[in-house]
Amino acid sequence: MKIPALRIVLLGGGNLAYHLSKALSGLPGYPLVQIWTRSPKQARALGVRSNCAFTHRLHELDSRANLYILCVSDDSIGSLAGELTGFIPPDAAVIHTSGSKPSTLFKSLYNNYGVLYPLQTFSKQKKINFSGIPLFITASNRSTEALLSHLAHQLSQEVRVIQDSARLKLHLAAVLVNNFTNYIYTLTDDYLQSQGLDLRSFYPLIEETLAKLKTMKPAQAQTGPARRHDKTVIDQHLSLLKKLKQEELQTIYRLFSTMIWKKYPLTGPPGRD
Numbered sequence: 001m002k003i004p005a006l007r008i009v010l011l012g013g014g015n016l017a018y019h020l021s022k023a024l025s026g027l028p029g030y031p032l033v034q035i036w037t038r039s040p041k042q043a044r045a046l047g048v049r050s051n052c053a054f055t056h057r058l059h060e061l062d063s064r065a066n067l068y069i070l071c072v073s074d075d076s077i078g079s080l081a082g083e084l085t086g087f088i089p090p091d092a093a094v095i096h097t098s099g100s101k102p103s104t105l106f107k108s109l110y111n112n113y114g115v116l117y118p119l120q121t122f123s124k125q126k127k128i129n130f131s132g133i134p135l136f137i138t139a140s141n142r143s144t145e146a147l148l149s150h151l152a153h154q155l156s157q158e159v160r161v162i163q164d165s166a167r168l169k170l171h172l173a174a175v176l177v178n179n180f181t182n183y184i185y186t187l188t189d190d191y192l193q194s195q196g197l198d199l200r201s202f203y204p205l206i207e208e209t210l211a212k213l214k215t216m217k218p219a220q221a222q223t224g225p226a227r228r229h230d231k232t233v234i235d236q237h238l239s240l241l242k243k244l245k246q247e248e249l250q251t252i253y254r255l256f257s258t259m260i261w262k263k264y265p266l267t268g269p270p271g272r273d
């Protein structure tokens, strides 16, 4: 299948658009032709940073592009897609980047539509290299899939084609491994700071947890008082959290300890932490 030269308009100026625009602007042939954000200041800043045209007005969108990437908050994808119809070519491909919204959000508006979902967490403050990020693509037809696959392979070595339903399952898992663990880091950081202690001392432990995950199943790597059914230590920790009025940590500690305790009946050798 012959793939046309990419001419991309990126809509959005948030965390992902900030990194995606930079990655797109570095591709051969300079496929990123324009950035749109609803704020004029942000449009200019991103356009200058990515060396492409920019606008905050939908009627000024480049109508010669063949791919429009809606990289805006999940709840605004549908309404923005509707507003775009008068300003972009009817045969252009329109995609979003959300893990939880279906590609069929565009079905009644466009023939060529899809999703490019990067399985990663993006914040403007943190630099990121796109080449190792798994990119999951979904497309309404073969030509759109070929176009998205062509683009995704230029950005990353990890590209897979999936259905909407599979992407939602991935997104749920991403929430578990990233958003939830990060919230535990947040609570732990607050607790440590309140006690004059430092999260940085825990970096080697956090890094080793990840390193083990890459060489063994997480279920085998589990250690700690709940894994050993060590009620004395668990009660000690819970009463310390109570004394320190760390209510959220108390709830999480009790819940996780109960679940780990149940998962590991005391048959094998206990894990050590």
Ligand SMILES: NC(=O)c1ccc[n+]([C@@H]2O[C@H](COP(=O)([O-])OP(=O)(O)OC[C@H]3O[C@@H](n4cnc5c(N)ncnc54)[C@H](OP(=O)(O)O)[C@@H]3O)[C@@H](O)[C@H]2O)c1
Residues within 6 Å of the ligand: 012, 013, 014, 015, 016, 017, 037, 038, 039, 071, 072, 073, 074, 076, 080, 096, 097, 098, 099, 100, 117, 118, 119, 120, 121, 122, 123
């Ligand atoms: N960040 C991640 O880690 C990540 C990872 C994978 C996928 N995604 C997906 O990527 C998309 C963008 O996420 P993000 O994290 O970049 O979001 P974000 O940082 O919250 O930025 C949201 C962007 O959407 C714009 N926006 C909000 N409401 C709008 C509206 N009604 N009309 C037009 N623009 C509107 C915002 O404009 P203002 O700045 O003017 O408010 C901002 O540019 C989402 O679909 C998200 O699920 C994000």
